[in-house]
Amino acid sequence: xxxxxxxxxxxxxxxxxxxxxxxxxxxxxxxxxxxxxxxxxxxxxxxxxxxxxxxxxxxxxxxxxxxxxxxxxxxxxxxxxxxxxxxxxxxxxxxxxxxxxxxxxxxxxxxxxxxxxxxxxxxxxxxxxxxxxxxxxxxxxxxxxxxxxxxxxxxxxxxxxxxxxxxxxxxxxxxxxxxxxxxxxxxxxxxxxxxxxxxxxxxxxxxxxxxxxxxxxxxxxxxxxxxxxxxxxxxxxxxxxxxxxxxxxxxxxxxxxxxxxxxxxxxxxxxxxxxxxxxxxxxxxxxxxxxxxx
Amino acid sequence: xxxxxxxxxxxxxxxxxxxxxxxxxxxxxxxxxxxxxxxxxxxxxxxxxxxxxxxxxxxxxxxxxxxxxxxxxxxxxxxxxxxxxxxxxxxxxxxxxxxxxxxxxxxxxxxxxxxxxxxxxxxxxxxxxxxxxxxxxxxxxxxxxxxxxxxxxxxxxxxxxxxxxxxxxxxxxxxxxxxxxxxxxxxxxxxxxxxxxxxxxxxxxxxxxxxxxxxxxxxxxxxxxxxxxxxxxxxxxxxxxxxxxxxxxxxxxxxxxxxxxxxxxxxxxxxxxxxxxxxxxxxxxxxxxxxxxx
Numbered sequence: 330x331x332x333x334x335x336x337x338x339x340x341x342x343x344x345x346x347x348x349x350x351x352x353x354x355x356x357x358x359x360x361x362x363x364x365x366x367x368x369x370x371x372x373x374x375x376x377x378x379x380x381x382x383x384x385x386x387x388x389x390x391x392x393x394x395x396x397x398x399x400x401x402x403x404x405x406x407x408x409x410x411x412x413x414x415x416x417x418x419x420x421x422x423x424x425x426x427x428x429x430x431x432x433x434x435x436x437x438x439x440x441x442x443x444x445x446x447x448x449x450x451x452x453x454x455x456x457x458x459x460x461x462x463x464x465x466x467x468x469x470x471x472x473x474x475x476x477x478x479x480x481x482x483x484x485x486x487x488x489x490x491x492x493x494x495x496x497x498x499x500x501x502x503x504x505x506x507x508x509x510x511x512x513x514x515x516x517x518x519x520x521x522x523x524x525x526x527x528x529x530x531x532x533x534x535x536x537x538x539x540x541x542x543x544x545x546x547x548x549x550x551x552x553x554x555x556x557x558x559x560x561x562x563x564x565x566x567x568x569x570x571x572x573x574x575x576x577x578x579x580x581x582x583x584x585x586x587x588x589x590x591x592x593x594x595x596x597x598x599x600x601x602x603x604x605x606x607x608x609x610x611x612x613x614x615x616x617x618x619x620x621x622x623x
Numbered sequence: 624x625x626x627x628x629x630x631x632x633x634x635x636x637x638x639x640x641x642x643x644x645x646x647x648x649x650x651x652x653x654x655x656x657x658x659x660x661x662x663x664x665x666x667x668x669x670x671x672x673x674x675x676x677x678x679x680x681x682x683x684x685x686x687x688x689x690x691x692x693x694x695x696x697x698x699x700x701x702x703x704x705x706x707x708x709x710x711x712x713x714x715x716x717x718x719x720x721x722x723x724x725x726x727x728x729x730x731x732x733x734x735x736x737x738x739x740x741x742x743x744x745x746x747x748x749x750x751x752x753x754x755x756x757x758x759x760x761x762x763x764x765x766x767x768x769x770x771x772x773x774x775x776x777x778x779x780x781x782x783x784x785x786x787x788x789x790x791x792x793x794x795x796x797x798x799x800x801x802x803x804x805x806x807x808x809x810x811x812x813x814x815x816x817x818x819x820x821x822x823x824x825x826x827x828x829x830x831x832x833x834x835x836x837x838x839x840x841x842x843x844x845x846x847x848x849x850x851x852x853x854x855x856x857x858x859x860x861x862x863x864x865x866x867x868x869x870x871x872x873x874x875x876x877x878x879x880x881x882x883x884x885x886x887x888x889x890x891x892x893x894x895x896x897x898x899x900x901x902x903x904x905x906x907x908x909x910x911x912x913x914x915x916x917x
Contacts, residue, residue, distance in 0.1 A: 357772035361780040365772070413739060418731035437712035438783055441735060442776050445707060448739070449771030452746050456764035462756035469763055470750035477743030478651035478659070482736050486655040489732055 333616065340382055340392070341375050347401040351454055357446070364435040364443035365450070368408050371426045376617070377516035378404045380541070383613045384520025384534060387603075396523055398458045399468060402451040403516050406476050409447035410512075412440050414485060420571065448476065460523075467522055475515035484508030488573070496574040502543065504574070509549075510542030517541070530606060537599035541617070544592035548621050550575040551585050593621050627910065634676055634686070635669050641695040645748055651740070658729040658737035659744070662702050665720045670911070671810035672698045674835070677907045678814025678828060681897075690817055692752045693762060696745040697810050700770050703741035704806075706734050708779060714865065742770065754817075761816055769809035778802030782867070790868040796837065798868070803843075804836030811835070824900060831893035835911070838886035842915050844869040845879050887915050 348369050352362055378400030385396045415422040415430040417437060422430050432440035455469050474480055484507020491504060517538030521531045553568045554577050568575045576585035596618055600611050642663050646656055672694030679690045709716040709724040711731060716724050726734035749763050768774055778801020785798060811832030815825045847862045848871050862869045870879035890912055894905050 355772050357777040358780045358784065360784060361772055361777060413735055416732075416735065418735065438710075439780070441707055441710065441712060442780050442783075445738075445742070446772040446776045448742060449767050449776060453764060453767035453771050453773075456760050456767060462760045466750050466756045466759050466763075469760075470747060473743050473747035473750060477747050478649050478655055478740040479747075482740045482743060483651040483655060486652045486733070486736050489736075490652065490654060 333613070337379060340379060340397075343397050344375060344378050344401055344404060345370070347397050348404065351398075351401065351450070355450070360435075360439065361442060361446055364431060364439050365446050367434060368412050368425075368431050368443065369405065369447070371408075371428050373426050375404060376545075376620075377407055377512060380513070380516045380538070380614075380617065381520045381523070383617065384517055385523045386520075387609075387611050387614060388521065388524035388526055388530075388607070395458050395460055396520075399455065399519055399523060400516075402455045402472070403512065403519065405447045405451040405454070406472065406481075407512060409444045409451070410476070410481050410485075412444040412447070416440060419485070419489070464522065464525075468519060471515055471518060471522075475511040480507050480511030480515075482507075484511065491574045492572045496579070498579060501574050501576070501579060505543055505546040506539060509546040510539045513542035513545060514538035530603070533599050533602050533606075537596050537603075537614075540592050540595040540599070544589055544596065544621055547576045547585055547589040547592060550577055551582065551589065553577075554582060589621060593618055627907070631673060634673060634691075637691050638669060638672050638695055638698060639664070641691050642698065645692075645695065645744070649744070654729075654733065655736060655740055658725060658733045659740050661728060662706050662719075662725050662737065663699065663741070665702075665722050667720050669698060670839075670914075671701055671806060674807070674810045674832070674908075674911065675814045675817070677911065678811055679817045680814075681903075681905050681908060682815065682818030682820055682824075682901070689752050689754055690814075693749065693813055693817060694810075696749045696766070697806065697813065699741045699745040699748070700766065700775075701806060703738040703745070704770070704775050704779075706738040706741070710734060713779070713783065758816065758819075762813060765809055765812065765816075769805040774801050774805030774809075776801075778805065785868045786866045790873070792873060795868050795870070795873060799837055799840040800833060803840040804833045807836035807839060808832035824897070827893050827896050827900075831890050831897075831908075834886050834889045834893070838883055838890065838915055841870045841879055841883040841886060844871055845876065845883065847871075848876060883915060887912055 349366070352366055352369070355362060381400040381403060382392050382396055386392050411425060412431045414420050415425055416432055423433055424430065430440075431443055435443065451472070452469060455472065456465055458465065460468075476482070484504050487500075487504035488508055491500070496504065514535050515538070518531055518535045521534040526534070550568065553575070568578070576588055579585075580588055597615070600614055603614075604610050643660070646660055646663070649656060675694040675697060676686050676690055680686050705719060706725045708714050709719055710726055717727055718724065724734075725737055729737065745766070746763060749766065750759055752759065754762075770776070778798050781794075781798035782802055785794070790798065808829050809832070812825055812829045815828040820828070844862065847869070862872070870882055873879075874882055891909070894908055898904050
């Protein structure tokens with residue numbers, strides 16, 4: 330294990346501990362907590378919280394407990410969205426991260442409620458973290474924006490409505506800005522907020538996050554075409570089966586790959602801008618872009 | 624129309640305007656906004672936000688725009704919970720407030736998302752209201768607590784799990800403290816928070832709200848037995864059909880009525896305590912208790 334990957338896996342442990350510990354304190358029916366924990370513990374790359382921590386560290390040179398707690402809230406929001414997106418009435422997915430989806434294990438009603446529980450718990454937790462009230466308000470407001478009708482919920486609606494028609498590239502991008510971009514943008518921005526960066530810096534970081542999100546979605550679309558279920562831990566070729574609008578569907582595989590390269594270049598240019606402002610290379614952040622080369 | 628009821632209906636207009644106006648500003652798919660608006664506009668008694676405003680007015684003698692905005696967020700949370708509770712996988716209700724339920728009109732996927740949209744929009748709105756950051760943090764944290772796994776979500780889980788067994792009175796009360804009590808408690812407490820009352824006063828107000836919520840639930844259970852669909856605007860006798868644990872089911876109709884009287888007496892005693900502290904009769908708040916006499 331390299332130093333960098335050892336650090337990452339250590340951070341993932343800290344995040345998972347933070348989520349588990351907070352869940353354990355909830356005075357709630359044990360079945361509900363079990364369903365919430367099931368999806369939180371199902372693994373995944375934890376890219377969103379890792380980005381928060383990477384940006385925070387880049388700006389301040391350290392990661393402290395309150396940063397981990399904020400990052401854990403972001404992962405709870407992400408997990409809620411996966412549970413609801415997998416529901417039979419939505420994408421009807423049986424498999425997620427190589428395990429049966431929440432509703433397959435706990436039933437549909439409990440899956441809706443486990444999602445609702447994670448969504449509200451994220452806000453509950455975020456508003457008890459020991460930070461200045463104005464910082465909490467900024468973090469909470471932007472999280473609600475990213476998660477809500479103008480972000481993830483709106484994107485999911487666009488995705489579902491889009492199944493009935495052919496979207497243009499601009500429309501597809503708008504759907505994915507909501508569905509995937511909004512929370513990745515927030516995750517990055519949260520790192521800059523925790524590091525008390527000025528608006529100009531926050532803007533560059535947010536721009537990076539949004540385009541990272543789009544790259545992430547294009548990469549996922551491409552994997553859905555070229556990968557196998559065993560490798561992905563979820564069903565593949567399901568976009569076509571669901572009549573989903575995708576980048577490969579719209580641009581062809583080579584066109585989608587080209588578009589991905591373009592998004593990654595935008596991300597690199599944002600990091601270069603940061604380097605010029607901060608006078609320090611964001612090497613860990615550059616490493617995140619390696620993800621798209623696999 | 625009496626002065627008091629004229630004032631109430633004026634406040635309901637203000638609330639509905641506040642919700643509609645905020646919804647109109649959202650950059651979200653129009654179908655989603657339509658589904659969110661459908662349930663927000665479906666009427667209802669608006670008891671939660673009216674309680675917030677009544678407490679605020681009792682303590683300060685006035686209701687200002689920011690109070691209306693906070694109250695509107697509470698109604699958004701209440702409305703989200705109705706949409707999710709009515710889903711086929713939950714209580715499977717076709718009728719609510721005399722109109723087809725959200726999923727009957729917009730489909731099940733959109734109903735889940737309209738609920739998610741209202742839940743997140745409440746937090747998004749609450750964190751932009753022009754109040755001191757520390758007040759926003761307190762309001763947001765307690766709202767998340769009331770809505771979440773330790774409140775409404777937990778209560779709904781208890782309600783669903785309870786369908787498979789006979790609950791004791793203590794267990795039934797715990798379910799309803801979450802399902803109905805938590806948000807009514809919050810609605811009352813929010814009025815005291817907006818009026819910057821000390822912790823002792825907030826506690827009495829919260830105690831009133833919780834017991835008002837229990838009274839509300841018992842009253843609803845009784846109506847489900849004795850009323851008609853036309854009068855209630857939703858299906859009656861459905862508790863028995865769903866094998867729900869209810870107060871009349873557990874205590875008989877007379878026993879439930881007696882329990883309701885007890886809860887209302889607790890509420891009256893809380894209001895009397897307030898009167899002694901504040902040196903002023905909470906006459907509007909006393910009027911809310913008339914609801915249980917109808």
